[in-house]
Amino acid sequence: MATIVKQLRAKAVQATLLLQKHGCVYDTQLNMGYIASDRHAGNIWSSTRFSRFSSSLALDLLISTLVCLDLSYRLLRNFSSQAAFVEGDDRPPSLRKQASLKEDVILRAFPRKNTGKIWCKKERKVGLVPSIVFEQENGHLGGNKELISVEKKQLENIVNKIGQTFFLxxxxxxxxxxxxxxxxxxxxxxxxxxIHLHSASDELLNVTFIRAPPSAKLKVGIPLVFIGEDSCPGIRKGGYVNTMKRVVPFVxxxxxxxxxxxxxxxxxxxGHKILLRDLKVxxxxxxxxxxxxxxxxxIMGTRSMEEAAVPAK
Known part of the structure; x- marks a missing residue:
């Protein structure tokens, strides 16, 4: 029991130091965790109180550790793209992710004869993801479907590295x-x-592919990557980016x-905008x-900021 208490106390101290490093406060006496200020995302988070249980020291330490880890996860999850930069690399995170993935990635698959929920569960238990390959010509769905199973570990590594949007x-x-x-x-x-993920565990359930010979015209959603935020005049004045579209469909x-x-x-x-026709493709x-x-x-701001940005006639 003493060993468990010591380990929990060490984890609680580590989590608390991590939170304090990023502007977070955790009060062990009141058993209250809150974000004092998020200087990266510009958010002010309200206090989150947790009921205190005094049944044992181990339980108190366990609750404290879980609260700290939860707040750490939420803080890191809401970091802006500027806070996510790697030292010495000034490219946006999405560009660095794309650069870390090889140009030609080979997916390994095997034929699948059976369909249905039971057979798909059996495939997932042996490390495979049920998938389908079919035709798509001129942006319209076609036929010639083929049932396959793709190696799950390989797919998960790619999706986790570059994200679902860039994977597609x-x-x-x-x-x-x-x-x-x-x-x-x-x-x-x-x-x-x-790509279909489990709603609770984010487990890969199935993936659908379309054949992509060089001559085929395919409909695909292309993600947008915003650059130059550090030098944007509107953001430097205190404005922010109101994003309407993050993925644009093309044929x-x-x-x-x-x-x-x-x-x-x-x-x-x-007050300035970027329209679809402004994209360089x-x-x-x-x-x-x-x-x-x-x-x-x-680029949004207060009314006074927008009026000041408009030149007087």
Missing amino acids: SRTYDLEIYDKPGGELQKKEKVLPRT CPADAIPPFLEVDLSTLDV DPRLQLCHTDSSLPILK
């Missing part, structure tokens, strides 16, 4: 083997269409799909929206 916006080489450790049956280029050839589109904010003042990319005047983002 790039092509992969799919190798289908007759069995684990068997011979290669065929290899083709595919684009992830949908484009499979060999011309960009992993992301950069949006430069370095020249935007308070490859001429082969066709915007799916009929109205290209829809806004992507706007």
Whole structure:
């Protein structure tokens, strides 16, 4: 019991020091944890009180540790992109994630004959993710479906590294083997269409792919990456970015799909907008929206800031 209490006390001290380092306060006497100020995200979080149990010292320490770890998770989860920079690397986190992933990623899969909930559960228990590959021509769903199972660990590593949005916006080489450790049956280029996660555990349940030969025109949602926030005049004056769209759908050839589109904010003042037609894209990319005047983002501020940004006539 003494060893457990000592370990819990050490974890509580470590968690408390981590919170204090990032501007957080945890009062062990009142058993109250709160965020004093979040200097990165610009948020003020209200106090969160927790009922105090005095049944034993171990229980008090356990509650304190869990509260501290929960607050640490919430704080780190709400860091802005500027706080997430790696020292010595001034690229946005999403760009660094893309750079860390190899250009040609090979996914290993195996044929699947059976369907249904029971068979899919059996596939997941042996480390496979039930998946489907089908055709999509000119942005419309097609046929020629093929049932496969993809290695779960490999998919999880990719999704965790670059995120779901970026996972769905790039092509992969799919190798289908007759069995684990068997011979290669065929290899083709595919684009992830949908990914389904468990609502509670975030476990990969299934993935849908579409075949992506170079000649095919595919509909794909391309994520936007905002750069130049540090030098944006509107943000430096105290404004903030009101984002309307983070992913923009395009129809484009499979060999011309960009992993992301950069949006430069370095020249935007308070009240300025960026529209869909302002995006700099490859001429082969066709915007799916009929109205290209829809806004992507706007630099917001108080009314006085917006009036000051408008030049007097």
